[in-house]
Amino acid sequence: MSSKFSGDEDTRSVTSRKSHLSHISTPTSSAGESGSAATRQDHISPTVGKREQANVVRARCLVAFILLLASAGVATAANLLVKQQERNEFENKFAGYATQLVTVSRARANQFFDALNSFASSIGAQAAAEHDLLNTSWPFYTIPEWSVQAQMFAQLTGIENPVINMSPLVREDEKDAWNSYAAKHNPIWYQESVENEGYTEHTAQELVQLTVPFIHFYDPENGLQPTPVSRPGEVFPTYQVYPIGLFPGVPIMVTNLDGRLASPQTEEIYQITKVTLRPTLGFSTDPNTKLPASQIMQPIFMGADTRSKDREMVAVIVVRLPWMDYFKNVLAEGQDGIRVVIESSCPKLPDDVTLHERKQNLTESDRYIVTYQVDGPNAVFLGEGDFHDPEYDDLVDSGILVDLHIDQSQLPEGSCVPVLTLRVYPSAEMEDSLKTNNDTIYTVVVLVIFAFTTLVFLLYDFFVGRRQRTVMNRVVQQDRIVSDVFPSAIRDRLYENQAKQMMKGNDVEGDDGPLGLDENFYDRSDTTASAPLADLFPSVTVVFADLVGFTAWSSAREPHQVFILLETVYGAFDRLAYRHSVFKVETVGDCYVSAVGLPEPTDDHAVVACRFARECLKKMKDVTLKLEVALGPDTSELDLRTGIH
16 A cells, blocks of 8 residues: 555645645535635625725726717717808808909999999980081980990990980970971881891881870870870980880880889989989889889980089980899809898889878888899899898898989988998808718717727726636635635735735745735745744634544555545534634644634633534544445444544
């Protein structure tokens, strides 16, 4: 048997070391052992593991919350920033468009009135020259090359479809002579205009046949039939017209139509022009096109001097100006969605309102307002009223479109010369056309970045958590081992001493374990490392238990059978020791050494020791009987010898 064991001392040494670990290595540990192990593990888990794990969980939740909050904040900030940039770009572009519209429209209006004044002065100068040469005088004067001059004026002002009339002032005593003069000269300038304008719908002779041969008006009481003007006073019949031809909805030429009786508004404009001797305009809806337009009347004076105090108005030029034409071809393609509002300083009254009724109803609360939309080079009439979006009130660009600077005190009572104000607004269509999806792109990019960051954090946390669990398992295992070797009080003091040495920087070089215990932790031969842990217990009872006949029995058994016997017997003794609060000191071979009264003092330590020894004797009999079948018939002959000191 000596080949299996190196004497009893080797057997005792192996058994002693194994017996220290018996209650955690054996698969048949009892509930008492499990409770003991759980108690020892709780030394690590609550004080180290659970508290630190809770801190880790709180830190993880805090970091996740901060990442979520930061991602939401940065994404929102990026979205708002991009939207604000787009808004700034929209406002800047609109400011450029609006400035261009206001500037060009005002320049065109000024150019129009300058050209109109020059046109009238030119006609007056021509008439004066021919009067000296041919002894002709107003109203019996026909403007030579009328259609050519009118067309040049229209091109100069930029009007696409102008309606231009020249009407001489005819006194009451000149009406019959005028009828004869017009009948004689109408075919001449008709033919000239038809040829110059390329008019093909009617011949000049046909137009003559469609002309009323006397000064007339359309009498509602006579079924709107052409009726000779019989009222006293001067008249200004329509004479030369551009463009030549019939007006929409009118079956005859407008030649010889008395302008004073054409509409109350025309009469009012005439009266203002006659008093001020200055150009005058009205602002209303064109009955033919149903679009807002200004009827502008420019006086023609005898001679070229238009500033003389003694100047005499002999004729007028009447121009129907559709303001929509002034907003065309100002902006380029793609510059869409601009709202243009024209507001008149005069109220909007129907054309059939008489001058007396206008005087009675003239107020400031019902001004005539119209709205257009400009889309690049095109303009569209939206209707009467202000149709801009109030959301863009702060972006308005405005200016005076037309102001003839007429002294209102010179006007007949109840009359009004409008000052036209231009207001330009953006629209939702314009803002939408300039919007991009950059805000969404930037928001998604920010969220993706934070999502990636969060994923990296979670992966890092996963690997760190796995490492921490591995470290914790090693800590728990090491704590179990230390708890098996040393009592809890000694174990705790060892930990405290080791911690103090680590704080002082006195660690011995080596491979530190998870608890900061180096490889020499169990080697207490180095007495310089720390003071020895030694306590005095004056009242202690020591119990010795020795297996009788073990040497002979073990010499006839295989090593694993010896291990089974010692493991089973000492495991049973360990459970009894745990039940009676007996401290297991060591096992040396077949000797089991325990003590009562340490490390926790016990008043009845001797009584407890006796009870423990008695139960060990009984347990020895039960165990050997159970192992007799597996370990041989002489196993039950083993006995236990106990000693109490």
